Amino acid sequence: EPEVTQTPSHQVTQMGQEVILRCVPISNHLYFYWYRQILGQKVEFLVSFYNNEISEKSEIFDDQFSVERPDGSNFTLKIRSTKLEDSAMYFCASMGGLGLPQFFGPGTRLTVL
Amino acid sequence: AQRVTQPEKLLSVFKGAPVELKCNYSYSGSPELFWYVQYSRQRLQLLLRHISRESIKGFTADLNKGETSFHLKKPFAQEEDSAMYYCALRGDSNYQLIWGAGTKLIIKP
Numbered sequence: 001e002p003e004v005t006q007t008p009s010h011q012v013t014q015m016g017q018e019v020i021l022r023c024v025p026i027s028n029h030l031y032f033y034w035y036r037q038i039l040g041q042k043v044e045f046l047v048s049f050y051n052n053e054i055s056e057k058s059e060i061f062d063d064q065f066s067v068e069r070p071d072g073s074n075f076t077l078k079i080r081s082t083k084l085e086d087s088a089m090y091f092c093a094s095m096g097g098l099g100l101p102q103f104f105g106p107g108t109r110l111t112v113l
Numbered sequence: 114a115q116r117v118t119q120p121e122k123l124l125s126v127f128k129g130a131p132v133e134l135k136c137n138y139s140y141s142g143s144p145e146l147f148w149y150v151q152y153s154r155q156r157l158q159l160l161l162r163h164i165s166r167e168s169i170k171g172f173t174a175d176l177n178k179g180e181t182s183f184h185l186k187k188p189f190a191q192e193e194d195s196a197m198y199y200c201a202l203r204g205d206s207n208y209q210l211i212w213g214a215g216t217k218l219i220i221k222p
Contacts, residue, residue, distance in 0.1 A: 004156075031208065043157075043199065045209040056209055091157065095208070101147065102210060104157040 002026045004105035006092050012111045013082055021077045021108045023092030031095040032075045033102060034067065036060070036088040043091070049075065082112045115140050117202050119213035126190050127221045134185040134216045136174075136200030144202045146176055146183040147210070151197040160198070161185070170194070190220045 005024045013019050025032050034046040047057045049067055066078045075094075079086055089109050093102040116139040126132055138144060148160040160169055163176040163183060174185045183200060200213040 033209070035210070035212075042214050043201075043210075043212040045211070048209060058209070098208070101159045101162055103159065104149075106156040 004092055004094055004103055006090075006105035006108050008108060009106065010109045010111070012113065015084055015112055016081050019079050019082055019110065021079075021090050021092075021110070023075045023077070023094075023105055024073050025075055025092065025094030026096070026103060027073070029094035029096045029103075031055075031097075031102075032067075032069070033093040033095070034077045035091045035093065037091065037107075038085075038088040046077070079110075082110075084112050086110060087112045115144075115202065115204060115211050117200050117211055117213040119198075119200055119216050121216045122214065123217045123219070125219040125221060128192055129189050132185075132187045132190045132194070132218065132220075134198050134200075134218065136183045136185065136213055138181050138183065138200075138202050140181075140202060140204060142205045144204055146174070147201045147203065148172070148174055148183075148185050149199045149201060151199065151215075153196070157199065190218075192220045192222060194218060195220045 007022045032049040035043050037043045045058050047061045048055045064080045068076050089107045091107045092105040095102045118137045120135050146163040149157045150160045151157050161174050172187045174183050176183050197215050197217050199215045201210040
């Protein structure tokens with residue numbers, strides 16, 4: 001059964017550094033998402049992406065964040081200048097079409113020191 | 114405001130006992146409700162969605178619009194049901210998921 005994959009599984013970075021989190025959605029899916037979960041808190045929506053553009057974003061998704069689908073398979077989340085409060089588990093999800101459920105990757109744990 | 118509430122952070126029951134994980138929501142339109150499960154060290158997995166009206170791994174959930182609830186039930190808990198359970202809502206005008214805080218279910222032998 002096809003699955004969403006994410007790399008790396010754990011990323012440690014220094015405050016102020018740029019990080020890129022990578023996701024490979026399920027191959028025939030059209031809608032892509034990033035969520036995050038700070039330790040002990042709820043899962044929060046960051047951004048959705050469809051047809052090569054952002055379709056929705058939350059207040060969390062400020063100018064420090066960007067997403068890209070650089071080729072036909074990868075979907076990336078970039079944080080330009082990480083802050084301590086960006087430490088969280090970041091989940092990528094993909095969806096085959098409207099009305100269908102979202103399927104999640106295993107997550108990337110980002111630790112900002 | 115759109116919100117999902119799971120009032121129990123932790124629920125511990127004995128094997129063979131019935132389980133009910135509560136989920137209440139606040140949404141002004143016609144939401145779609147989901148239950149996701151996360152077993153230890155695994156990804157979030159879709160367990161149920163209300164429009165499917167199916168039973169997965171013995172779990173069922175019925176959307177009660179009057180009470181704005183989508184409680185997850187299983188008549189006889191098994192040890193392998195131990196996991197984190199998340200209730201999530203998807204609105205009818207956008208496609209992001211809004212999440213509850215999750216309930217950790219522990220099934221005691």
